Amino acid sequence: MSRSIDSLIDTLEQASQLPTKRRTVNIDPTVDALASALYETGALPDEVVRLVNLVTKPSHLTQAIVGTIIRHLYPATKVPREALLQVLGCLGHGELKPSLSSQHLLLRWLVMVNNVLEDPALLSQAYSVLFNLLNTAALRPQLCHLLALITRRKHVRPFRIQALLSLSRHTGNDPALTGLLRVYKSYYPEIIVGDATKGRASSFKHPDPQWRSQLEEIQASHLGERDKAATTRNKFQMNHLLGKQINGQRRIVIPAAHTLQAHESSVTLAEIDGPENLAKNLDKIELPSQLIAVLADPLLQKLMALKPNNEAHMRVNNWVLSCLSDVSSGNAGIDVLLDMVEILQDYVSSTQLLTPTLLHVFAELFQIWDGSERREVILDVLSYLPLSNYDNLYKNTLGPLEACILDNTAERQLILLSFYTALLRRWRVIMLSANDPSALPLPSVAKLVSHVNLLCLTISQTSPTVSSLLSIFEFFNCAQSLLGIPSLSAAALVETPPPSLVYLAHFSHSPAVVSSLYSVVAGFKRGLEAAMTQNLARTPTQRESENIRTFNGFLMDICNCIWRAKAFGTTDANARGCQVSRVVVSSLQQYLAAADPESPLSSAFDVSHSPALCLQSLYYIRGLEDTAVAEKDGYLQERHGGPVTQKSLVALRHRGGLELSWQEYRLGVLRHLEENGFGGISTLMYNTMKNLMQAKSS
Structure with missing residues (x-):
């Protein structure tokens, strides 16, 4: 196991107090180990302070060792204020100062860590100190680079301009000074004139791009994303x-x-x-x-x-x-x-x-774009499309965009769906923030939703996976939220999801998909009721009436399957029998009667038998039984053996099992689903079934 950076610094600090001839061990391996450790993990703030003190104070370390330490001084987080003060204090001439070679390396290090300083204002406060060192030729290139980075308009003063011009003339137009003069000229172009800035100038590029890349990797491993983003820009x-x-x-x-x-x-x-x-x-x-x-x-x-x-x-x-x-x-x-x-x-x-x-x-790009290169950037910009006439928008922008992106694969269709979801969200913000929403082209919103409905229906058939269906319902969740905006009466034009898509998701094996579907349906129900109440004085159009009838149809079918044990029924008002052919329903009834005579087809998709909910229902009943066992000192005469029905609960109670009514069981399953992140199911039931509405209000 490699030695820690702290222990390596301890060894070097002890060795720095002894001349080379008096040391009992060779410290070169220690220096190499320290350089390797700093390259891999960087130095924490306390370690940075100790290392800076080591290279700036008088010691018996050779120039080669000092240079190695400075070149490998990667800060793992922010460079602490104490370390920065120590570096600034060691600059200049004096018997106790580090060598000019070390100072040159330290200034170069300041240039490279300028964006990760704990207190960047400290460099600005020390501007005069740094500027006055420009007479030292050995330090001038790195000083000019550092000053160019920290110079702001408040630092550009006439006496400094005069000093730079004079020093530039005496040094034969030093490129570093010329580069700094150009920075000064950007603040006062009418003052710095003549040939002073026309010569060859330093470009002030980063001294070591590879060093910067390694520093970014080290910092990324120590900083959270929020801190990382804050240091970037x-x-x-x-x-x-x-x-x-x-x-x-x-x-x-x-x-x-x-x-x-x-x-x-x-x-x-x-x-x-x-x-x-x-x-x-x-x-x-x-x-x-x-x-x-x-x-x-x-x-x-x-x-x-x-x-x-x-x-x-x-x-x-x-x-x-x-x-x-x-x-x-x-x-x-x-x-x-x-x-x-x-x-x-x-x-x-x-x-x-x-x-x-x-x-x-x-318009120019779509003529030559392959639909792939920098697609995320293009779609991000286009998500800010203004809420305007839909026909023109589709003809000039959305249609050509689809032609570039779509290639008959579900992957590209999902990318386009994600874009339309972002666009609809932005349009919703525009509608909410408008002083007069009625002045906006609101029918464009309804047309967009109708167009994306077809895209969602296509995706549900080409890629009926859980992730695809969840992406679809993310869009519909945004669409149904438009119905909840009281000031947007025209939002009632927003179409509900296609019935084929609703039924496909309704019979999904995933509770996440079923919960998302029911949450969207519940949202549409609330929104349509609010819109109809708001527009009592207006006669709905034929399309609006058909939209509401279609919605009521699959709403009734869902409740018949989940709660009322009337799966595929058509006798109730609005019921469509899940749009399944009567021939198919008859075949299913015959099959189920032969396989399990005790389980009729009408209850095959309730909370106990639904492919998406049966496991969660089982977890719920097992949890109740485990609790009962714990409360009765480990004694329960009988556990439930299969899917729960009203009849099986009565038989279980008579045989010494749980005492639980059918209604209590179903309400408990709804609570269990909600507690486990599938709240859309209980939301729809409580917003649709009248007896549950009354139970909740009481």
Whole structure:
């Protein structure tokens, strides 16, 4: 078993106090073991502090050992404030300071861990200290890189600009200084003029991409997803990567958001570092000159949402049309369109706006798209389609999208169903947030649901699996929720699920599917009743009346099967006999009479016999018997031997078994199903059967 990092640090700390010749053991294997352990698991905060102290304080460790430790100093979580202070305090000249080589490595390390600091503001507070070290040539490249990362508008002062210009002239236009000057110029372009920034400049790339990848793996294994996401991107800071490569190639370049006319008293986006600062200066912030940066800059997106600006939207539209012109002329291909959609994803999700101009991108894309490449991004953007005329929407967007995606496989059909579910959810939000919902094209919602009904029916036949049916009912659950919006009278036009699909799921062997179906049916029942009550003064259309009659039919059939022991019956009002042919029903009756004369077909699908519910019913009765045994000191004359019926409960009671009425048993099964996550069954029964409604209200 390998030694722990703590014990390895203990050994090095002891060895650092002794000259090499006085050590009794060779510490090189310890250093190698420590480097390997740090590479695999990283160092915890306390270990980072100890290692930083080890390499920054005077000791007898060789430069090679110090360099090895610094190069392998992977923090497993955040870099603690104490370690950062120790590094900043060791910089500069002095007898007790580390060598310039060590300082160079430490500055390089700060550049690489800049995004995982516990207290990033500390670097900003030490800006003057770092800036004053630029005279040291050995540290200058890494110092300029670090300063470029932490520089904000408040740091750019005339005396610093003058100092940089002077130092640049004396060093023969050092590329690192030129690169830092360009960062300064982005804040005050009218001040820094001339040839100072025209020479060769450092690009300030990450010093070691492989080191960064290993750090991300180590951090991912220690941090939760929430912390990981927080370290990835701060939504209240500008995106300083704009103007650089997108997806590793220069197919599309979004300019960075710079405020070219900034002055000493103005407030720019570059100075905003948090929500409080944004709210405080909202009315004072000057818009950047490159408003097209709103496509990918999270902070500018927030500003545009709080202070809408038509010019920004116009520039976005013009940029899109320009890119489309390149594609149409043959100067660009599908890669540009896909990159464009990827860039638009952030913008659309932030603004919740997918304009007709942006839809032109998809009209062009659908002509050459294979339906697979970057599909998730494309569907995510299209889920923000506006609630508009359905016929036009299907003709121009939804129809071509289906033509690209569908390939006669259930997998692609389910992908499309997931997209339509997301789209319907967004439309529901639009309807709920509208000041006047009646002004919206509400019939489009009903048409969308009717169209997806056919897709769901197809999926139920091509892939009647549990997961597929649950995905279908996820869509219908969203559709039935529309009926619960009181202000949307036209929502009554939303069609109920197709009967064939309902009956297929009703006879499923999965209690999860059956519960989901019954939950959806119960939701539609409540919604239709509310819509009919709201629209008493209006005569329903023929289609609405047929929709309600169809719904009442499978509602009655479900209750006949589960609760009333009248499976496949047609004598009750609205009953359809589950749309099973009388010839088939007669054959089933003859078969069952020969196989089990005590079990008629009419009760073959109740709570005790249904393929989906029989096991849960058995668990319930066994649980009652186990409880009775425990209460009676292990004595129960007889246990129930098979599916529970009203007759078997009476016989069981006479033979010394459980004393349980048929109604108590069925209510108990409903409670048991609800407790085990199948609440849709009890929800439907309590909302449909009159005797259960009264029992629940009492």
